[in-house]
Amino acid sequence: MSATARTGRSIGRGAAGVGRASRRLTHAKGADRTGLGRLIEVTAVHSAGDAFITVSLAGALFFGMPVGQARGQVALYLLVTMVPFTVVAPFVGPVLDRFRSGRRYVIAGTLFARGLLCWGMASSVVYGDTLSLFPAALAVLVLSKAYNVSRAAIMPSVLPADIGLVTANARVALFALVAAGGAAGLGAGLVAWLGAEWVLRIAMVLFLVAGVVAIRLPRHVDSPDEEETAKPPGVRALLNVGPIVAESMRANAAIRIQAGFLVFFLLFLVQDEHLPGLAPEITLGLLAAAAGGGGLFGAAVASWVKSYSPQLIVLSTLALTTITTVVTAFFFSLWTAVAVALIGAFAQGLGKLALDAIVQREIGEEVRSSTFGVVEALLQIAWVFGGLIGLTLSLFAQGTAGLAVMATLLAVSLVWLLVMRRQRKVMSASTAVTVPLRPVAQPPAATGDTKPLTNPF
Known part of the structure; x- marks a missing residue:
């Protein structure tokens, strides 16, 4: 018992050390003051939850069936995956633009909604209800893209003075990839041990925790709503x-x-x-x-x-x-x-x-x-x-x-x-060359009371 307790304490200390090291990295160069560090943490948890979902639902699409049948399943998956984006894409961005004053709550809402969908998908996996599983998985995919849109849109408002946009985006992506990779490996082991439904329930907890953290992003992430312009934002984004x-x-x-x-x-x-x-x-x-x-x-x-x-x-x-x-x-x-x-x-x-x-x-x-x-x-x-x-x-x-x-x-x-x-x-x-130059003003004509200008050099 004492050996088990010592092992548990060692694991706990190791996890705490990793957490402290991660926080030092995410909050470096002023990221703790602007909110970038917290956004990185939320995105890392978001990516880990997505990896759990992917691992839970993977396998049935490719493996355990003849190759020809797998091709049909993949083609159906690709086509159905494309439909929500062709239909929803013109609406997601403008809706998010309309709620610029509540971006923290929009981000949190996408996370909370995915958590609830994970709970529903877990039940569908248990009872083999593919009729409800597939629409829920597509909804999770669309909400994941909505999160990415919102996160990318607020990046300039949490950008520290010493970090450029490409570097800040890279820092977010790096932690997200590491979190997703670790979660994918852990999720694969948990699927084999506990089953896909329990991995989906763990993902639900991750999304709910990330949603709470997202609400605590700094207030300057939200921007005040402005007057509506004559042209809808979605049209402007598409055409200009x-x-x-x-x-x-x-x-x-x-x-x-x-x-x-x-x-x-x-x-x-x-x-x-x-x-x-x-x-x-x-x-x-x-x-x-x-x-x-x-x-x-x-x-x-x-x-x-x-x-x-x-x-x-x-x-x-x-x-x-x-x-x-x-x-x-x-x-x-x-x-x-x-x-x-x-x-x-x-x-x-x-x-x-x-x-x-x-x-x-x-x-x-x-x-x-x-x-x-x-x-x-x-x-x-x-x-x-x-x-x-x-x-x-x-x-x-x-x-x-x-x-x-x-x-x-x-x-x-x-x-x-x-x-x-x-x-x-x-x-x-060519446009710059052909732009006419402004005419140079001529000096006033000399009079009897004025002297001609001379070059002092």
Whole structure:
């Protein structure tokens, strides 16, 4: 008994030490004063809860059924996943913009609602009620995106003076990824030990705790409502984001298409035994580890690139993704597949953080949530589109042919964006040259009482 007590005390002290170290990191460089530290903590718990949900509901979609049937399940999942975003996207952002004076409560509301949905999904898992489980899972997904939109919109209001937007976004993403990775591993063990329904109930507790912490965010997170403008915020966000934001959105959409493609194309290559070298379970684990490591590396690099332009970062990530996909198409093997998964996840993470910084800098607060709503919807739809491409190509294309198709799409996107960027710069330069100069005022005509001006030098 005394040995057990000592072990428990040691674990408790270790957990307390980890908590203190984490708080020192999250609250560094003034983040404790502005509220950024608390926002990081809320986002980390939010990501851990999402990881628990993903682990709880995973498996039935891919494993334990024939590969052909799994393809049908995946296609249905992708299509149904895309529907809520095409329908809800035009409304989520404007609704959040209307409640700028209560953003803390909006963030907390998304967390509380997901907690209640987790309780309902746990009951659905127990009784095998897929009819109610699937809509609840989609609602959780939409609420998760609504949280991300709200969190990104308030980032400038909690930004310390010594931290840039890209760095602050990277710090949030880094802690979120670490929390999600740890929760995924823990959740997998708990599913095997207790069952998926208990993991969902644990996720419910996490979301409820995070909601309480979100309410305690500083009051300056909320901004006073302003008078309604003539044009609805959602329309403004959709039609007038500006060339810089539009370019970054298109580049990130191309990267997200490749990300969705890789997930399902490589998955079914492994299941069809077209990616030899290791056992299928080990190969899938290796690819998943590469993707997770790439995301962490992208967040870490984003915290270092303080002096680089976010637009340059976005285009560089697309170029890196394109080059890696081309090389993998020519030299396709297990290890080049791992490399493209790692680089793709790195580019996806770093490019999205740079895009967030661009939107936070370029878009006014009155329509910022609307713009982030459009961004999240576009990237989700791009990921689904890429997944459908990968799913379709896995039916008849080998690794080299499938990756060659994706490399072509990425190359066309990159060249098109570079050409458009070049044209915009040329037009901007020509406009600056042709602007007429203001006429210089002439000195008054000399009179008999005045002396001509002389050059003192």
